[in-house]
Structures are given as C-alpha cells and as structure tokens.
Amino acid sequence: MSKVADEFKISQKDREMAEPIPEVESLLSDESFQRWLAGAAGSEELQQWLAWLNARPEHQIIYQQALALWGKAAFRPATLPDVEQEWQRLRARLALPAAKTAALRPLAGRRTASAKRRLVWARAGGLAIAASLLLFWLWHSLPLSTPGPEPAHQVVATEFGQRARINLPDSTTIILNAHSSLRYPATWHATTPREFELQGEAYFEVASRPDGPQHDFIVHTKDGDIHVVGTRFVVHERGRGTRVVVAEGGVRVAVAEGAAVGQGKPVVTLLRPQQLLEFQKGDSVLRPQVVNLGLYTTWWREELLLEDTPFEHLVRRLEETYGVKVEVRDERLLQRTLSGSMENRNLDVITKALAKALRTRVVRQGQVIIFGI
C-alpha cells in the first residue's frame, strides 16, 4: 500500500478540481507503476493505469518522462555463460544421478542450424508416448520419411489479413500474425520439449511449467534460437533478420552460426523486459535497445496502442499484415509519430484513422494504399 499512489488518486468527483500532478520520481517509485512499466501489471491494474493516463493530458506528459527515465536507468545485461555446463559441474560435485536430469539438457550448441532442426523432432521422439487423449492430434500430420521414430508435428499458417490464435494444452497462448507460419510438435505432454519454428511474426505468452525447467521453450528462426526464460515476448522474422521484443520475463537469444562455422564461442545474449534486439545469422556483436513496447507487443489486440510510434513503422506493418503496397507521397509524414489508441479491425478502418490523425488524405487503388495526396 503506497502513500504515493494516494497523492495522485483521481476520483470521479474531484476530477474537475486541480489535484496535484505527481513528480516523475514519486511515480517511478510506485510499485504498481513499476509493474506497469515492466509489462507485469495484472489486467485490472493495467486498465486502471490506462484510465489514469487518459484522464488528463498532463498525465501523458509525465508518463512519457517517467518511461524515458526508466529506460535510461536500465543496466546492460551480461552475456550468460553456458548454464547447462554449469549445472553439470554442480551435478558432478554433488554426485547427483545423471539420468534423472537428462531431460533438462538443451540442444547441443555446436551443430548447424538446419541439422539442429531435424534433431529437434528426433529428440522429441523418445518422449512420444503421449497420453491417449492427445492421440487425435496425430491424425492430421503425415509421418516423416527419416529413419527412427519421429513424432508428428503440425504447421499453422496464415494468409495476409489473417491472424491465428493457438492455445496449447499446457495453456501457453500464441498469436500468429498475418502471412506467417509456425511449426510445432503435435503431441504434447508434460515433458515434450516445446520447440517452434517461426517464419513471420508471433506473440508468445508462455505458461510456466511447475514441474519442469523454463528454458525448454525454444523458438527457432533462420537467424538463431530464442530460449525462453520468462513469459511474454514477440518474435518477428520477415526476411530482413529477426527481431525479438520482450514484454515480461526474459529470453536468451543464441545466434545461428554464419558461413564461417566453428569460430569461437556461440553468440548469446539475455534480453529483459522493454528490450529489443535485431539480429541476423552470423552476427558476432549484439546490441539490445530499450524501447517503448507499444505496437511491438500489442499488434494482436483489438485496439492498437501507439506510444510515439513512427508512421513509418505503421506503414511497414500494414504491408506485412495485409499484403498491400503503401505509398506515402508526402515524405515528411513518415517521420511523424503517433500516440493514442486505434481500432484494429480491418485495413480500411485503420488507414482512415491514420489519415485523420495525420490530417492527410488516403485513397486505395486495389492493392495500393496512397497517403498524402
């Protein structure tokens, strides 16, 4: 229970009166506000903060200042050593049995990305004695021709303008954005390694496994592997490298080796909430940035939340999501930023709202959208 919160509490009754605007520091010292910034607020808490944000224009300003300061106060995360190797060291020291912990071992890091992918499914083979209830999952995937027992996997793919929600039996939720595909094991029980191959973009809310490790949830793209430490994040891969943005918890990114295989240590970094990393296969230096989450992690909602989002970012997103070509005749528009919320229903609704916000005109000619005529 914080005193600070009371200072800027707003009730319907006294909204007209001039209640004090909180100092940035007192706002930043408030635990509930901190949870909101860290993307860890519960849904009720989130709604209340959004209401606060929209109550007065001054709140928007102080919020922006607080967010900027929070981002600057962050520390750069260290590059993690090989945790599994460290665990094996401890296990040997304490003389713990090896067999029982074998399921915890992540995939070996020295193989090339494509060989690794084949192995991912081979590994799951040993665990394929799935509960009979889950057997129906099997029927729509064909057995593979590679030798050895391989479990079935399934692929969900979306067209332009479509989105898919995937609820996994362990109550993990994945929202696959338009023009994307995701491949994952079709059978599922408590110890199935949770491994995914992604092309396009997806939002992940990973359920924690009380009995198992958190790090067994892995998303593969052609540029590398994302090992999940925590819970909410987005992966985006559309042919120009992979982008990962973390909303809550954390992920460990392991970059796939480039053409020069076997040089030095694997490139690995830990990403924390509000960090964004763009990387490509073979990268040897990783530079995470601190960003406003905004659109990065909320594109799937019914309402788009914009926080100083550059129009250019929205343009790219419209092209990726709806398969249209967006022309911006007035180039100055691209640098403009937008804040606020917007209905995320369909292409026409969005383009009209954008044109209105930017005080410009928009026309649609088939698959081409033209702004700034």
Add this chain to the structure above:
Amino acid sequence: MLPHRRHDHEGRAELRQDDQALWQRMRTGDDQALAALFHRHYPLLYDYGLKLIRQAELVKDGIQEVFAYLWEKRATLSPADSTRAYLLVTLRRHLLKALARQQQRQESDQRHLLAEPAESFSPEDFVIMQESDEQERRALQQALQAIPPRLREALYLKTYDGLPYREIAAIMNVTPQVARNYVSEAFQRLRALLFPRR
C-alpha cells in the same frame, strides 16, 4: 481510479508459487527440483553477481557454492518467502566475503570486509552509456559515479526484473522503506543528471 495495489497480480504470484513448490520438493531431496531452481534463477544470479564484483570466474564459482550449500543444508532450511531474494542475498554475502579474502591477501586490510567495492554496478553498465558518444560518455561516467553504489544496486534490482521493495530490502539488509528511498533517490539523481531543469 488509480490502480489499487495488488502484490499478487497474475504472473508473478504464479512464479512465486512455482518457486515455493520447487523449494519444498528440493528440501525433501528432489534433485530435479534443485535443477529447476538452478536453471530458473541462474540468469539473474549471474548478471547480479557480475555487476556486484565484476569477476566472471568468481561469480560462477559463487553460484556453485550457493547451490551446493542449499543442497547440503536442505534438511534444515526453513521455507523461504522469496526464493529469488534468498538466493540473491546468499550469493551476495558469499561474493563479498570471497572478494574481501582476495583483497586481504593483497593488502591485508580488514576495513574492506563485506563492503561492496566502489566499482559495483558500474556506470559503464548503464544502457545510456552505450547510447552516448565519446564526449558525453566521459561526463556521464563521472556523474553516474557520484551516485553511491548502494543506490545503483537498488536501481539495478528494481529495473532488472521489477523486484518488489520487500525483496530488495531483504537482499540489501535494510527496511522496505529504505529500499524505496534508495530507488527514489537514484531516480531523482538520474533525472537531475539527464534532464536538468531550466
């Protein structure tokens, strides 16, 4: 209208329950629970340890010691309110002792005992240092150095994973109110530094 305080909001509360269940199982001799706790908390422990003493090998060994201690003493350990805070504070004590031993060997000076070194939570590790150019960096470095290490540590624990004040308090051996003052003052100083009022 303003968010009412719920400490046990969804995700985090769930995580803590997981931790408590694992802790319980670990105490009864379940090595898989130990493995799960090790993997789950390793990233924060390593990152924190490295920022505290800046010697990777010492930190890696320290984490080994913490978990070995945990396992050997499991029968007599009490239930932990926050496993994360317990692990961090145990690592912290261990690392500062190890560092003091190292320094004693070098200069046989006992005054350093259990004090964190001035270079803990170094300005170099702030994200802003990466974003600035050479000239700005030198000025920033000096200014950030003027923020006491304890404030920088509280700021780190807060911004890394949004640790609640009561956990920061347990780790830094102060009251939650003091932990809150640390964080608040660190933000104040940082703001004065970065956004000076005209």
